[in-house]
Amino acid sequence: MSLQVDKSTLFPAQVCAEIDKWIAKYPSDWKQSASMPALRIVQDHNDGYLTNELMDKVAAYLDMAPIAVYEVASFYSMYEHSKVGKHKLCVCTNISCMINGSDKIVDHLDEKLGIKFGEVTGDGKFSLKEVECLGACGGAPMMQIGEKYYENLTPELIDSILKELE
């Protein structure tokens, strides 16, 4: 038995419109190509993380098997499966950042926010994530918050960045 779903009811109109823009980029029989952007868009509209229900909806929207969507959502590191902070601080600790003192940056953030990698502050404002090289080694040590890169980090710079995000 197959259920016919009115796809426009799966997500708010704005989300549907954003996903449709991506679907249009690919051949008409390759809607699945939009699974990565769709997951990102849906995640962004859900405070930065995915749920099983949302993944199932993405599958329905793109005519995919739910398992195929779970595979994508669990393979790529930018998809989150539990709550994250309003501001997700992604700190690079790979080689160029490491030899430029990323350990000290991580220690400073731990101390300042009172959380470790993988944790969220009590007020839900910040979460910390260790990430692999983000391709900005000329500005090491660096981190990403939202869409923005912050480079040449120092404890003082971190203090002012956090203050701005309050």
Add this chain to the structure above:
Amino acid sequence: MANEVCFRTLESAAPWKLDEYRKAGGYEMLTKILKQQTPPDEIIEQVKVSGLRGRGGAGFPTGLKWSFINRTAPGDKYVVCNSDEGEPGTFKDRDILRYNPHQLIEGMIICGYVIGAVAGYNYIRGEFWEPYERFEEALEEARAAGLLGNNILDSGFDFELHSHLGGGAYICGEETALLESIEGKKGQPRFKPPFPAMFGLYGKPTVINNTETLASIPVILSQGGEWFRDLGVENSGGSKLFSISGNVNKPGNYEIPMGTPFSELLELAGGMRDGRKLKAVIPGGSSAPVIPGEQMMQLNMDYDSIQNAGSMLGSGAVIVIDESHCMVKILERLSYFYYEESCGQCTPCREGTGWMYRVVRRIEHGQGRMEDLELLDDVAAKIAGRTICALGDAAAGPVASFVKHFREEFEYHIKHGKCMV
């Protein structure tokens, strides 16, 4: 002699804008090709003459890659640009996207014309949101100017170009994993053959090249293949973007001729920071075997020179390490990276990367045994060459070379349970 190809417009006020790019002769080559209907074979010949080799890391000759496409075969064909830039130490493609997106677009359209493609996709890593927005703006400008879409410049040639955003997976820099990813799947590399030229995106013939490679094309064609080739040295035509990072005073991207001595590049980058001594260099991204500093000072930045020293030029990402750093700790971090990023498809890589990481970690934390050094060599040797893609080799290379060149540091860690630096 610097900034002659991908960075040639870097000094202008807003080099990412269409009108600035046009002032520098941008899109003139494409216009000429479309107007004169230049035979594709002539273009491929110039690219071959130029000696351009894939700038993403593998160094495969670009002209040869393009010639593998049977352009008269029926059905759709695709051009794919690899802007997934995830090799630790590499940050050059980000600057091409930010500062010279139109040259990349022009290169992709020309490639599309040569192979008879209907569309192109630029796969940009998901974290590169700002470069992605910059590239999208450039696409909009190009579309509005009639440089993309149907009947481009009244030539009868139709070509569309889109971005695709990644989701955070190093393996998607591997070309067939990248194609899987555009198809909306997890990025696991395909078994080859068939190669993308036969069976690529959506199973269609596909050329997939790195950002820097495609962005070099318009300049190569306008200045001529010989001009480009003569910028460099034998087997390493042209100039190249080197991303230099680590313990130098002025880390950054430097576009300099192939064959430039490493010592000159180090000088361009302001020399060693805090007057410290050079200890080691990873010359081509984290997957390239490490080279001791003294040896590196005698080498030139070209494919053959670095390869003869037992490493590889890779993506041109030069990571400079000074005497204050422990090589065991660095290897622990690199081993973790490959363990974390192995896609899990092939057993030697999936299991071996974790095994190597655990062994290096216990050495770093003072619980190593002398026989661990042989064990590391053994595991590395058993991964290399036994996997579908090059990630296995990439994980094995650093381990084997760190232990080989800095064995005394590993032995000291094992004997004394602490670091010698």
